[in-house]
Amino acid sequence: ADINLQEIHDFMISIARRAGEMITSAHPTTLAAGSKKNSADLVTETDQAVEKLVSTSLREKYPDFAFMGEETYKPGDALTAAPTFICDPIDGTNNFVHRYPYVSISLGLAIDRVPTVGVVYNPFTDVLYTGIKGQGSFVHQAGQKHQLPLSPPTKMEDLSSCLVAVEWGSDRSGNDFAVKSKTFSNLAATKEQGGGMVHGLRSFGSAALNLCGVATGGLDVYWEAGCWAWDVCAGWVILKEAGGVIADANPGNWEPKVDGRRYLAVRGGEGQNDIVKELWGLVEGAFEVG
Ligand code: IPD
Numbered sequence: 001a002d003i004n005l006q007e008i009h010d011f012m013i014s015i016a017r018r019a020g021e022m023i024t025s026a027h028p029t030t031l032a033a034g035s036k037k038n039s040a041d042l043v044t045e046t047d048q049a050v051e052k053l054v055s056t057s058l059r060e061k062y063p064d065f066a067f068m069g070e071e072t073y074k075p076g077d078a079l080t081a082a083p084t085f086i087c088d089p090i091d092g093t094n095n096f097v098h099r100y101p102y103v104s105i106s107l108g109l110a111i112d113r114v115p116t117v118g119v120v121y122n123p124f125t126d127v128l129y130t131g132i133k134g135q136g137s138f139v140h141q142a143g144q145k146h147q148l149p150l151s152p153p154t155k156m157e158d159l160s161s162c163l164v165a166v167e168w169g170s171d172r173s174g175n176d177f178a179v180k181s182k183t184f185s186n187l188a189a190t191k192e193q194g195g196g197m198v199h200g201l202r203s204f205g206s207a208a209l210n211l212c213g214v215a216t217g218g219l220d221v222y223w224e225a226g227c228w229a230w231d232v233c234a235g236w237v238i239l240k241e242a243g244g245v246i247a248d249a250n251p252g253n254w255e256p257k258v259d260g261r262r263y264l265a266v267r268g269g270e271g272q273n274d275i276v277k278e279l280w281g282l283v284e285g286a287f288e289v290g
Helices: 005-025 045-061 093-098 174-188 207-216 229-241 272-279
Strands: 066-069 084-091 104-111 114-122 127-132 137-141 144-147 163-166 200-202 221-225 245-248 262-266
Touching (some): 045 066, 045 104, 084 093, 104 207, 114 207, 127 229, 137 229, 207 229, 221 272, 245 272
Parallel strands (some): 163 200
Antiparallel strands (some): 137 144, 221 262, 245 262
């Protein structure tokens, strides 16, 4: 059957807004939050309640579509070619429990394993990012809708003119810690020390919002090791539609079961390829950007 992407997109937005009301009316505390693998991998009742709302609403309207969500994912669950909603009910749970308003609901649709519709909504700032593959991406803010990127992209001369987002994430043991530390210091180090001497490194705490930040053009680059499909699916569409590139270290295998999940995003604009090449070697993971 024909899939009406516009209708799905509009429905996803209405769900994201309803989820947003749940998120802003909750009163989480750092103490009430439970942890999954370790003290930095948090989950709250709100994460679970929001995922339930989202999955129930989507299944009711699109019973033939698959659903994958952060809170109900089980190791071994694989992403198939079927149309699949991929949801992170609260991306930035750490921020949420600290009441730091950099939090989003990230809702994507993948078809044939390709991110196709993306909706990322920060209910605290009421900023909504949306995109449909082939149809551009937009930010909706203060009653206005703007196409992304927000202004004609300036040329990126080299990494030393870039604002770069990175995240520690919650995997910090053994090699994970080494890979991240190495990449962060490589990016920050001076050219004389063999580094990128970027303008600044930022860690805001939501993968989905970081991707949207690169889509707007405010951030030039985002790198992270350890994201999951629900962290990146929606932002992937929004970024690509804004002229950005995103690569995973295991091209085409971005489903949750793959180890060594590493993502690199670079905004649109002249110099994009050179920045990708310069990043090669400074960030861990072999990236080929098509
Ligand atoms: C996390 C956030 C964080 C990123 C992690 C994600 P969650 O999502 O996006 O910024 O570093 O990799 O898992 O756990 O808050 O939904």
